[in-house]
Amino acid sequence: MNWFYMRAWRWMADATVYLILFISVSGIYLWYVLRAERSVGFILLFAGALSFFGMAYALIH
Amino acid sequence: MPSSTEPIGPGKSQNVPRFRAQFERWNRKLHFYAGLFLLFFMWLFAFSGLLLNHPTWTFAEFWTNREETNYQRDITVPSADVKGDLAQAHDILKQLKIEGEIMWTTTRADPNQFDFQVRRPGHFFFIKAELAQKRVTVRQAEVNQWGVIKALHSFTGVQMDDPRNSRDWALTSLWAFSMDAVAAGLIFMVLSSLYMWFKLPQKRLPGAIVLGFGSLICGLFCFGLRWLF
Numbered sequence: 001m002n003w004f005y006m007r008a009w010r011w012m013a014d015a016t017v018y019l020i021l022f023i024s025v026s027g028i029y030l031w032y033v034l035r036a037e038r039s040v041g042f043i044l045l046f047a048g049a050l051s052f053f054g055m056a057y058a059l060i061h
Numbered sequence: 062m063p064s065s066t067e068p069i070g071p072g073k074s075q076n077v078p079r080f081r082a083q084f085e086r087w088n089r090k091l092h093f094y095a096g097l098f099l100l101f102f103m104w105l106f107a108f109s110g111l112l113l114n115h116p117t118w119t120f121a122e123f124w125t126n127r128e129e130t131n132y133q134r135d136i137t138v139p140s141a142d143v144k145g146d147l148a149q150a151h152d153i154l155k156q157l158k159i160e161g162e163i164m165w166t167t168t169r170a171d172p173n174q175f176d177f178q179v180r181r182p183g184h185f186f187f188i189k190a191e192l193a194q195k196r197v198t199v200r201q202a203e204v205n206q207w208g209v210i211k212a213l214h215s216f217t218g219v220q221m222d223d224p225r226n227s228r229d230w231a232l233t234s235l236w237a238f239s240m241d242a243v244a245a246g247l248i249f250m251v252l253s254s255l256y257m258w259f260k261l262p263q264k265r266l267p268g269a270i271v272l273g274f275g276s277l278i279c280g281l282f283c284f285g286l287r288w289l290f
Binding site for chain 2: 005008009024028041044049052
């Protein structure tokens with residue numbers, strides 16, 4: 001990789017990923033401190049995990 | 062200072078129209094709900110994006126660490142009723158008990174020779190069917206979990222530069238649909254967070270500066286570079 005803008009794009013892509021990971025973790029914390037939203041949140045988190053791992057399992061195996 | 066996570070108190074909701082209060086409440090709720098449902102999808106695409114962005118990371122190498130097996134099977138030649146390459150490939154795959162997305166990599170010149178690939182995340186099948194000999198040679202490659210993660214990022218079953226390759230496996234369509242849903246969910250989350258940010262007057266100026274700066278950088282890469290060079 002020898003073009004400055006290409007290296008900058010790569011750096012931006014990395015920064016975007018790290019930012020997404022940070023905002024998702026901070027989002028989990030902000031959801032968890034809201035007691036009223038916990039049960040619905042857990043159900044949706046579980047449903048999302050089931051959809052994701054179910055589909056990934058079906059694709060891989 | 063109020064934050065987007067704090068519920069609107071009863072005193073404040075009396076000052077705003079009921080519809081707007083309900084809208085704000087559900088905007089915040091749905092933002093949480095969409096984020097929680099899409100969490101694992103987002104992490105997959107973020108993490109696999111990082112891996113794809115760093116092809117030199119040796120720990121995530123998958124193709125050189127693949128395990129290959131070769132075998133031959135006798136097959137029944139697809140009957141005359143089975144018309145077209147795709148139907149014939151499906152017929153052969155059914156006999157071999159292989160499932161996955163069919164990829165066309167060669168043009169069929171000899172009607173007795175039929176070569177194609179079948180892929181699904183983690184598995185590659187290179188199939189050479191010799192119809193006159195009623196025999197199929199299969200080269201099967203299995204890759205590690207890094208290869209699976211990278212494949213899930215880009216497993217769409219289509220190639221922009223090759224109209225011959227289209228989705229022919231139901232699970233590819235399901236996965237592509239789920240990627241669309243994740244993208245739509247992320248767009249919704251961005252829009253809902255923009256609304257929540259805009260409702261906080263104290264955060265408007267710093268937010269606008271960050272938004273403007275981010276838009277400028279994004280615009281530079283998406284449009285500016287083509288205009289500049």
